[in-house]
Amino acid sequence: MSNKYSHIHLGHGSGGLMTRELLDEIIFKTFSNPFLDKKHDGAILDIAGPLAMSTDSFVVSPIFFKGGNIGELAVHGTVNDVAMCGAIPLYLSLSFIVEEGLPVPQFREIVDSVKRTADTCEVQIVTGDTKVVEKGKGDKIFINTTGIGTVHPRARISANRIQEGDKIILNGFLAQHGMAIMSQREGLEFESDIVSDTTYLHFLVRELLDAFGEKIHLFRDPTRGGLASVLSEIATDIGKGVVLYEKALPVEKQVAAACEILGLDPLYVANEGVLVVIADASVEAEVLDLMRRNPKGEHAVTVGSFTTEHPSKVVMHSSIGGKRVVSPLLGEQLPRIC
Amino acid sequence: MSNKYSHIHLGHGSGGLMTRELLDEIIFKTFSNPFLDKKHDGAILDIAGPLAMSTDSFVVSPIFFKGGNIGELAVHGTVNDVAMCGAIPLYLSLSFIVEEGLPVPQFREIVDSVKRTADTCEVQIVTGDTKVVEKGKGDKIFINTTGIGTVHPRARISANRIQEGDKIILNGFLAQHGMAIMSQREGLEFESDIVSDTTYLHFLVRELLDAFGEKIHLFRDPTRGGLASVLSEIATDIGKGVVLYEKALPVEKQVAAACEILGLDPLYVANEGVLVVIADASVEAEVLDLMRRNPKGEHAVTVGSFTTEHPSKVVMHSSIGGKRVVSPLLGEQLPRIC
Numbered sequence: 234m235s236n237k238y239s240h241i242h243l244g245h246g247s248g249g250l251m252t253r254e255l256l257d258e259i260i261f262k263t264f265s266n267p268f269l270d271k272k273h274d275g276a277i278l279d280i281a282g283p284l285a286m287s288t289d290s291f292v293v294s295p296i297f298f299k300g301g302n303i304g305e306l307a308v309h310g311t312v313n314d315v316a317m318c319g320a321i322p323l324y325l326s327l328s329f330i331v332e333e334g335l336p337v338p339q340f341r342e343i344v345d346s347v348k349r350t351a352d353t354c355e356v357q358i359v360t361g362d363t364k365v366v367e368k369g370k371g372d373k374i375f376i377n378t379t380g381i382g383t384v385h386p387r388a389r390i391s392a393n394r395i396q397e398g399d400k401i402i403l404n405g406f407l408a409q410h411g412m413a414i415m416s417q418r419e420g421l422e423f424e425s426d427i428v429s430d431t432t433y434l435h436f437l438v439r440e441l442l443d444a445f446g447e448k449i450h451l452f453r454d455p456t457r458g459g460l461a462s463v464l465s466e467i468a469t470d471i472g473k474g475v476v477l478y479e480k481a482l483p484v485e486k487q488v489a490a491a492c493e494i495l496g497l498d499p500l501y502v503a504n505e506g507v508l509v510v511i512a513d514a515s516v517e518a519e520v521l522d523l524m525r526r527n528p529k530g531e532h533a534v535t536v537g538s539f540t541t542e543h544p545s546k547v548v549m550h551s552s553i554g555g556k557r558v559v560s561p562l563l564g565e566q567l568p569r570i571c
Numbered sequence: 572m573s574n575k576y577s578h579i580h581l582g583h584g585s586g587g588l589m590t591r592e593l594l595d596e597i598i599f600k601t602f603s604n605p606f607l608d609k610k611h612d613g614a615i616l617d618i619a620g621p622l623a624m625s626t627d628s629f630v631v632s633p634i635f636f637k638g639g640n641i642g643e644l645a646v647h648g649t650v651n652d653v654a655m656c657g658a659i660p661l662y663l664s665l666s667f668i669v670e671e672g673l674p675v676p677q678f679r680e681i682v683d684s685v686k687r688t689a690d691t692c693e694v695q696i697v698t699g700d701t702k703v704v705e706k707g708k709g710d711k712i713f714i715n716t717t718g719i720g721t722v723h724p725r726a727r728i729s730a731n732r733i734q735e736g737d738k739i740i741l742n743g744f745l746a747q748h749g750m751a752i753m754s755q756r757e758g759l760e761f762e763s764d765i766v767s768d769t770t771y772l773h774f775l776v777r778e779l780l781d782a783f784g785e786k787i788h789l790f791r792d793p794t795r796g797g798l799a800s801v802l803s804e805i806a807t808d809i810g811k812g813v814v815l816y817e818k819a820l821p822v823e824k825q826v827a828a829a830c831e832i833l834g835l836d837p838l839y840v841a842n843e844g845v846l847v848v849i850a851d852a853s854v855e856a857e858v859l860d861l862m863r864r865n866p867k868g869e870h871a872v873t874v875g876s877f878t879t880e881h882p883s884k885v886v887m888h889s890s891i892g893g894k895r896v897v898s899p900l901l902g903e904q905l906p907r908i909c
Contacts, residue, residue, distance in 0.1 A: 242902065248795025248841070249900025253804070271729075272808065274652040274791070275625030277722055282620070287613030288664035288717055292702045314612040326626035326717045330668070364630045366907060372708040379626055379664045379717035384615055391609075453612070457586025466591070470610065503586070562587025564580070569704060 241335040246365030259341055260361060263348045268324075268359035276359035278324055280383065285320030287311055288379040294569045296343070296373050299413045300429030301505075303376055304346035306571060309431050309505060310456070311378040312354045316435035317452045319388025319442060325351065326379045328362040332371035343374060354433045356380065385439065387446030392471050394450040400517045401475065401537040404437065404508040404530040406430065406483045407460060411502035411567050412491045427487055430506035437508060437529045444523055451511040454504070456571055458562045461500040463509060464537075464547045465561035474543035477559065479551045481536045501562045503570040514538070579673040584703030597679055598699060601686045606662075606697035614697035616662055618721065623658030625649055626717040632907045634681070634711050637751045638767030639843075641714055642684035644909060647769050647843060648794070649716040650692045654773035655790045657726025657780060663689065664717045666700040670709035681712060692771045694718065723777065725784035730809050732788040738855045739813065739875040742775065742846040742868040744768065744821045745798060749840035749905050750829045765825055768844035775846060775867045782861055789849040792842070794909055796900045799838040801847060802875075802885050803899035812881035815897065817889045819874045839900045841908040852876070 237254075244251040261269060268276040289310045296303040308325065315322035327347060331340065351358055409430040416425045434454060441449055455463040460482075464475045484492075484499045492499050508530070512520050517535060524530030547559040575592075582589040599607060606614040627648045634641040646663065653660035665685060669678065689696055747768040754763045772792060779787055793801040798820075802813045822830075822837045830837050846868070850858050855873060862868030885897040 243906045244902030246795070246906065247900055247903040248797075249800050249839075249902060249904075251902050252796070253899070272804075273656060273728075273730075275623045275656040275658075275718075277656055277658075278620060278622045278624055280620040280622055282616060282618040284616045284618055284622075284719075285613045286616055286662060286664060286719065287698050288666045288715070289700045290666040290668050290702050290715055292668055292704050294708075318611060318613040318615055320613075320615075324624060326624060328626045328628040328715050328717075330628050330630055330713055360625050362627045364628050364907075365903075366630050366710060366713075369707065370632075370710040370907075371713075372704060375668055375704075375709075375713070377626070377628055377666050377715035377717075379666075379715075380613075381622075381624065381719065390611075392611075457584070458590070459586075462587050466610075501587075561591070562585060564582030564587060564589050565585040565703075566587075568581045568584065569702075569708075 239337055241331050241365055243333050243365050259344050263344050264358045266357055283384045284381050285315050285318035285384055286381045287314035290377040291571060292375050292569050293571050295417055298417050298429055301431040302343055302346050304343035305350045306431050307376040307378045308347055308350035309433050311380040313434045313454045315380040315382040316438040317454055319390035320382040320384045321439055322356050322380045322382035322435055324359045324381050325356050326360045327358045328377040330364045330371055330375040332373050333365055333368045335373050385442040387442050389447040390451055392451055392467055395471055395511055395539055397539055397541045398514045399450055399511050399539040400514050400535050402510040402520055402535050404524055405532040406485050408488050408499035408502035410505040411570055412488050414570055425491055432506035434508045437527045445516050448513040448516045453509040455507055455509060456503050459501040461559050462562045468547050469545045472544045474540045475537055475547040476540050477537040477549045479549055481534055483532055483534055501566055577675055579669050579703060581671050581703050597682050601682050602696045604695055621722045622719050623653050623656035623722055624719045625652035628715045630713050630907050631909050633755055636755050636767055639769040640681055640684050642681035643688045644769050645714040645716045646685055646688035647771050649718040651772045651792045653718040653720040654776040655792055657728035658720040658722045659777055660694050660718045660720035660773055662697045662719050663694050664698045665696045666715040668702050668709055668713040670711050671703055671706045673711050723780040725780050727785040728789055730789055730805055733809055733849055733877055735877055735879045736852045737788055737849050737877040738852050738873050740848040740858055740873050742862055743870040744823050746826050746837035746840035748843040749908055750826050752908055753905055763829055770844035772846045775865045783854050786851040786854045791847040793845055793847060794841050797839040799897050800900045806885050807883045810882045812878040813875055813885040814878050815875040815887045817887055819872055821870055821872055839904055
């Protein structure tokens with residue numbers, strides 16, 4: 234395959250021999266496992282419920298960026314979404330929409346990243362699909378992953394369980410993914426070593442559930458729209474208020490500087506490795522302690538809490554003593570960030 | 572939403588308020604169910620294994636065609652793929668990649684079709700995602716659906732169970748979807764009333780498994796690449812031969828004529844409502860009888876059988892007494908058919 238074709242052709246999406254060759258030489262060889270090796274239309278999984286299911290399509294541009302690529306992102310994104318349900322992700326489907334003309338080595342590199350990332354995350358790619366669209370009708374490659382996993386036996390994740398006083402705890406620095414992508418975009422390039430934070434969060438989630446069970450009320454990963462949008466959504470949905478402490482918000486110097494140059498607020502910028510834990514106040518110290526001992530949570534910090542004082546509103550207490558309402562993001566700040 | 576915006580904007584993919592509005596007014600309102608109403612990153616499903624899981628991305632062009640649209644196709648396609656595993660589809664994820672500028676009424680029509688089709692198929696849309704890409708970086712709308720379902724207790728579906736003498740039975744006419752799309756494509760329009768056969772097959776599959784259990788060795792739905800590609804794949808995979816009877820192949824007159832005009836062989840043209848049943852010869856008559864009593868199988872017919880005589884080859888016995896090898900499709904015949 235790789236010798237015969239240097240680029241993806243429309244024929245690779247035909248369902249005929251060219252498709253078969255592409256799948257055999259790149260997909261099946263890379264992911265070989267008992268599910269995929271059957272080459273059927275789907276996979277049979279021996280798994281007991283209750284299950285969590287989540288889906289995400291990835292359209293990030295550029296497809297290769299500092300700290301990762303669209304393949305890695307597609308695994309992390311869905312693994313994390315399943316984890317946010319309080320579940321342990323086990324199986325992923327993988328579906329490509331490839332634009333005609335994508336260099337085969339780039340496709341191969343992305344597929345290899347998916348495989349490597351899935352292995353690290355201990356999830357298996359069990360079924361898939363590959364479509365090819367004409368040049369100019371797509372943009373290099375889009376990926377959908379859909380994940381399923383078993384709900385953690387101690388999980389009782391629900392926004393409705395959030396109470397006054399609940400703590401909002403983050404695992405690390407904000408806005409890194411969005412600013413990494415931004416720094417590589419045409420016309421917006423500037424000197425920076427900002428690296429995407431794309432990573433998996435499910436092992437940390439499992440540890441937290443093992444240790445604290447129902448004391449954890451909600452997990453969220455603030456991707457598109459950033460932390461501000463996620464907290465605004467929750468506040469609106471449950472009719473409680475959020476207090477945020479500006480001083481506590483973890484933003485790396487370089488990211489803060491880049492945001493300032495571009496007039497962006499890190500609160501609205503996408504993250505791909507940030508975990509928001511909403512926990513009962515009684516376990517705050519222990520949660521922080523556990524998180525800080527996990528490599529994915531070493532910078533864990535409490536950034537705010539829930540209140541009944543200003544229902545449905547997120548209010549920021551600024552470093553200099555002021556207060557302001559944090560509105561949700563309206564339109565597009567950074568298109569195609571994930 | 573509909574009053575404020577006539578077309579999809581990039582901001583509808585931002586993760587902010589515009590996204591929320593689009594989701595609230597079109598997606599959540601349409602699909603409202605206990606899973607989606609939680610507006611979480613995923614759904615919790617109470618389901619017992621073993622499960623079948625299948626995924627498909629749909630990139631058909633045009634998105635509205637005679638007999639259906641991309642929304643219907645996206646439900647049928649995945650429902651059928653899950654059914655082909657010998658399972659009863661229950662839950663679907665739904666993920667859109669929308670090109671900026673898609674008229675909102677078109678988006679709404681597609682979403683409504685998804686809902687209607689899911690209801691008819693008795694599957695629920697439990698989780699989803701919506702991304703927006705810039706004009707010229709996609710093509711109106713692409714849809715991914717991923718389905719899960721419970722394996723039928725009597726199913727023992729596996730190509731390895733196919734034996735010499737097994738019958739190849741079709742539920743109806745070939746090549747209708749491909750030729751319906753073709754007849755609408757720019758530059759290839761001709762007078763025709765050919766209508767896509769897009770439909771669901773899982774209720775028929777369930778009836779067949781209820782009645783015949785392990786006597787059914789394999790189900791396949793010959794979409795991209797057509798019947799020829801599916802049978803070639805199976806023949807190659809299991810090292811047995813396929814005999815096909817040209818006279819028996821069900822092709823409607825108008826479809827046959829259109830294929831002739833365009834120099835296409837209906838054996839290679841995509842179907843979206845064709846079921847291939849590979850059954851033990853001992854139940855052939857009963858299988859045909861059961862299928863013919865189901866509206867999705869009223870034209871059921873045996874078109875061939877498996878043999879050990881020409882391993883891995885599909886051989887067509889022509890109407891005039893000749894024989895020819897049916898090769899698998901090589902490259903692209905009809906791009907973006909599904």
